Amino acid sequence: MYVSKQKHMHNEHTDEHFQFRIDNGEYIEPRDYMPEAYRKNLIRQISQHAHSEVIGMQPEGNWITRAPSLRSKQILLAKIQDEGGHGLYLYSAAETLGVSRTEMIEQLHAGKAKYSNIFNYPSLNWADIGAIGWLVDGAAIVNQVSLQRTSYGPYSRAMVRICKEESFHQRQGYEIMATMMKGTKDQQAMAQDAMNRWWWPALMMFGPHDTDSPHSKDAMKWKIKRETNDELRQKFIDKTIPQAELIGLTVPDKDLKWNEAAKKYDHGEINWEEFYSVIKGDGPCNKQRLSHHIKYHEDGVWVREAAEAHKLKTNLSVV
Amino acid sequence: MTDTQLDLWEVFIQSKSGLPYIHAGSVHASDMKMALQNARDTYTRRGEGTSIWLLPSKHIVASNPDDKEMLFDPSNDKIYRHPTFYVMPEGATHI
Ligand SMILES: [Fe+2]
Ligand SMILES: [Fe+2]
Numbered sequence: 455m456y457v458s459k460q461k462h463m464h465n466e467h468t469d470e471h472f473q474f475r476i477d478n479g480e481y482i483e484p485r486d487y488m489p490e491a492y493r494k495n496l497i498r499q500i501s502q503h504a505h506s507e508v509i510g511m512q513p514e515g516n517w518i519t520r521a522p523s524l525r526s527k528q529i530l531l532a533k534i535q536d537e538g539g540h541g542l543y544l545y546s547a548a549e550t551l552g553v554s555r556t557e558m559i560e561q562l563h564a565g566k567a568k569y570s571n572i573f574n575y576p577s578l579n580w581a582d583i584g585a586i587g588w589l590v591d592g593a594a595i596v597n598q599v600s601l602q603r604t605s606y607g608p609y610s611r612a613m614v615r616i617c618k619e620e621s622f623h624q625r626q627g628y629e630i631m632a633t634m635m636k637g638t639k640d641q642q643a644m645a646q647d648a649m650n651r652w653w654w655p656a657l658m659m660f661g662p663h664d665t666d667s668p669h670s671k672d673a674m675k676w677k678i679k680r681e682t683n684d685e686l687r688q689k690f691i692d693k694t695i696p697q698a699e700l701i702g703l704t705v706p707d708k709d710l711k712w713n714e715a716a717k718k719y720d721h722g723e724i725n726w727e728e729f730y731s732v733i734k735g736d737g738p739c740n741k742q743r744l745s746h747h748i749k750y751h752e753d754g755v756w757v758r759e760a761a762e763a764h765k766l767k768t769n770l771s772v773v
Numbered sequence: 774m775t776d777t778q779l780d781l782w783e784v785f786i787q788s789k790s791g792l793p794y795i796h797a798g799s800v801h802a803s804d805m806k807m808a809l810q811n812a813r814d815t816y817t818r819r820g821e822g823t824s825i826w827l828l829p830s831k832h833i834v835a836s837n838p839d840d841k842e843m844l845f846d847p848s849n850d851k852i853y854r855h856p857t858f859y860v861m862p863e864g865a866t867h868i
Pocket of ligand 1: 536540616
């Protein structure tokens with residue numbers, strides 16, 4: 455008994471022992487041993503996720519002042535505030551890995567850290583707010599539900615909190631779409647047009663096919679990701695098609711059909727050329743999204759400076 | 774003065790009186806007042822809590838995961854810490 459314990463202790467700082475813990479279904483906590491590549495992979499994924507929440511506030515923020523009613527304006531404000539909160543939970547989780555908030559924001563501004571490609575598309579009219587909530591949050595939820603079981607404790611806990619808040623996001627979007635589909639011919643056409651523009655980018659949110667996904671193998675082995683891109687995409691498709699049909703929207707995919715044998719929908723080819731060109735920076739809004747973030751970050755410098763100066767002048771600091 | 778993301782604080786929330794405070798996450802803030810406001814805005818938008826504790830992250834004292842066995846082994850040799858260790862007279866109830 456004593457001997458085996460000793461042996462166990464000697465092995466705790468090895469990749470083998472780490473993998474043993476992962477395979478055993480254990481969660482990894484900030485001060486536990488972890489391979490450097492695991493840490494790097496997590497920092498990349500969590501910071502990208504955090505940046506997506508924050509950048510994602512822009513296309514929706516675009517419609518706050520033009521929301522068609524006080525009710526819809528209140529809802530949209532609350533939703534966008536949630537997204538800011540999600541960004542903060544995730545930055546917190548990434549910070550436990552030893553990267554600072556400052557570094558993460560610098561990497562975003564330098565174009566070294568990515569955010570979800572979907573937010574490089576414009577929100578052209580009110581129907582887009584419906585499509586974003588329903589399809590974009592809908593796709594994000596499928597991913598985030600799966601990530602509740604990610605192997606890194608702080609990331610998993612952030613996901614649990616986020617998932618609790620997300621369900622209203624998707625419902626408010628679907629409600630907008632359903633309302634427009636019950637409206638005038640023009641309103642129906644607007645909803646369908648938004649569906650046509652957001653459907654394929656939403657499918658791309660899950661990333662490249664498993665066969666072309668560079669980070670997937672390690673992320674699956676370490677249980678950072680629990681399901682593959684294609685598995686998650688399929689879940690989203692199977693959930694969403696009946697919702698579209700229910701309110702009379704057509705999915706813009708002529709190859710889409712129910713596969714009775716496999717009990718799932720088969721879908722058409724995704725335009726990966728578009729995906730990679732948007733990632734590279736050639737999407738409709740890449741420059742605008744980043745320059746907006748940089749501008750407001752820089753505009754906030756004096757506020758942070760004033761807060762620090764105020765701290766030194768008062769007894770409100772405990773340091 | 775160089776730009777700063779302000780100090781890091783840990784947030785603990787009590788969901789209702791009588792229950793323990795549970796770690797919720799962290800916030801950045803320059804002082805106690807801002808930390809409280811930010812924690813409120815970030816972690817309790819849906820009635821998640823009735824009370825918040827905050828402390829600067831750098832003041833947290835934590836055990837080292839390497840000391841896990843030394844600190845937390847279940848002390849199987851001290852089985853008298855468990856109620857099932859004791860022999861009760863036949864017929865004893867409510868004990
Ligand atoms: Fe979110
Ligand atoms: Fe959301």
